[in-house]
Amino acid sequence: MTFDSPYLLLSLLAVPAAIGIWLLAERRRMRYAVRFTNLDVLAEIVPRRAWRRYVPPVLLLLALTSLCLALARPHVSTAVLKNQATVILVIDVSGSMQSTDVKPTRLQAAQAAAQSFLEHAPKGLRVGLIAFAGEPEVATPPTTDHKLVLQGLADIGAFPGFGGTAIGDALAAAVQLGQQAVQAPPKPPGQTIAYVTPTAVQTKSPVSILFLSDGSQTRGTLQPLDGAAKAKGAGIPVYTFALGTPGGTLTRGFGPFARTIPVPPDPATLKAIADATGGQFLAATKAASLKAAYSKLGTKLGTTPGRTEVTYKFLGIAALLLLAAGLLSALWAPRLP
Numbered sequence: 297m298t299f300d301s302p303y304l305l306l307s308l309l310a311v312p313a314a315i316g317i318w319l320l321a322e323r324r325r326m327r328y329a330v331r332f333t334n335l336d337v338l339a340e341i342v343p344r345r346a347w348r349r350y351v352p353p354v355l356l357l358l359a360l361t362s363l364c365l366a367l368a369r370p371h372v373s374t375a376v377l378k379n380q381a382t383v384i385l386v387i388d389v390s391g392s393m394q395s396t397d398v399k400p401t402r403l404q405a406a407q408a409a410a411q412s413f414l415e416h417a418p419k420g421l422r423v424g425l426i427a428f429a430g431e432p433e434v435a436t437p438p439t440t441d442h443k444l445v446l447q448g449l450a451d452i453g454a455f456p457g458f459g460g461t462a463i464g465d466a467l468a469a470a471v472q473l474g475q476q477a478v479q480a481p482p483k484p485p486g487q488t489i490a491y492v493t494p495t496a497v498q499t500k501s502p503v504s505i506l507f508l509s510d511g512s513q514t515r516g517t518l519q520p521l522d523g524a525a526k527a528k529g530a531g532i533p534v535y536t537f538a539l540g541t542p543g544g545t546l547t548r549g550f551g552p553f554a555r556t557i558p559v560p561p562d563p564a565t566l567k568a569i570a571d572a573t574g575g576q577f578l579a580a581t582k583a584a585s586l587k588a589a590y591s592k593l594g595t596k597l598g599t600t601p602g603r604t605e606v607t608y609k610f611l612g613i614a615a616l617l618l619l620a621a622g623l624l625s626a627l628w629a630p631r632l633p
Contacts, residue, residue: 298603300369307364311357318353352625359617366610371603380478380502381598382422382438384470385410385445388509388539389452390429390461392559395510397544398583402510405583406539407449409590413506414442416594424473427452430459430515432469438477462516463509463565467523471530474503501531504597506590507569508537510544512562524569533575535593536566541581 299305387410393403414423424438425448436448478501505527513520527534538561546559563579570577580586 298371298373300371300605302368304368305364307367308361310364311361314357314360348624348628352621352628355617355621355624359614359621362610362614362617366607366614369605369607370610371605373601373603377418377420378502378598378600380422381418381420382424382474382477382503383413383417383597384424384426384438384474384477384503384505385413386426386428386432386466386470386505386507387452388429388461388466388511389427390459390511392461392511392540392544392546392557395540395544395546395559397541398539398581398586400583402539402544403453405580405586406508407453408583409508409586410449410506411446412587413590413594414445416591417442417597418599421598422477424477425449425452426466426470426473428462428466428469431462432466434469434473438473460515461509461511461513462518463513463520463569464518464523465516466509467505467507467520467534467569468518468526470505470507470534471523471526471532474501474505474532475530478502502598503530503532505532505534505573505575506537506593506597507534507566508539509566510538510540510561511559512565520565520569521572524572527569527573532573534569534573535575535597536570536577537586537589538563538566538577538579539586 387403387406389403393401393406395402398405410425417423419442420440422438422440423436423442423445424434425436425445426432427435435452436445439445518526524534540559540561542560544559544561546557548555548557561579563577567577569575578586578589580589
């Protein structure tokens with residue numbers, strides 16, 4: 297905790313001064329106390345009720361302490377949401393995401409991780425969702441309505457995509473969607489993104505991209521590192537996740553026509569993307585590790601260290617303590633004319 301006016305903490309000297317005045321008043325009161333002639337009644341009353349007379353003064357001292365701290369305008373360190381902070385979730389929905397080497401399936405593990413990200417993300421963070429296989433599509437435009445993004449996550453799980461994996465095109469789509477979010481209204485859901493070259497380089501973009509894929513590039517116009525170059529030019533870090541195990545497989549066909557296809561991830565390419573854009577890379581072979589990584593990023597992305605003034609809290613505490621002291625004093629030691 298820090299204080300905007302630390303010199304006003306000297307007002308806390310009023311607390312020991314108040315204690316001294318109270319002790320002096322108690323001593324003076326005892327000097328002129330009237331003798332209690334019935335000692336048996338005194339023994340009955342004092343042990344059970346003597347502590348009550350100390351409660352209101354203690355509450356008053358605590359209220360005075362809280363008021364003195366409020367005078368110094370206390371602040372606490374906290375994470376503050378960046379202006380126009382936006383995160384674009386990009387999830388591979390190609391057929392290989394149905395592999396079960398990551399339980400229950402790669403796609404379901406990715407959905408659970410993205411949901412965990414939304415649960416930990418600040419309420420004011422704008423989040424968009426892009427699903428891609430052979431081409432990228434906007435499932436949810438950037439919005440602060442995280443329930444809408446959750447619905448988009450459920451929708452992409454219902455209809456997995458086919459036709460290859462276009463990593464480079466998906467990166468370029470995420471870059472453009474992020475730039476549109478901070479410059480102009482985003483594209484509606486379901487619309488394929490057209491690629492444009494950024495007109496200006498942003499050195500400190502409020503946009504971040506979380507990019508998850510389970511395979512190597514097999515389709516698309518842009519190569520993965522070409523898409524990464526667009527993100528780098530826009531000042532957008534890309535956090536990449538290679539989902540799956542090297543021995544992951546997918547079964548196609550039924551009965552005698554069934555065939556097993558190896559579907560290993562491509563961690564080298566995804567790591568190169570993260571390194572080129574200033575992001576981070578994770579090779580996830582288990583759903584738990586993927587979910588933990590997304591949860592951590594949910595509390596981190598889109599925020600910056602800041603300070604929040606909590607003067608009002610100390611004033612509120614002081615008011616409650618004063619109210620409690622007054623009520624207890626009136627209840628336990630009423631003085632009627």
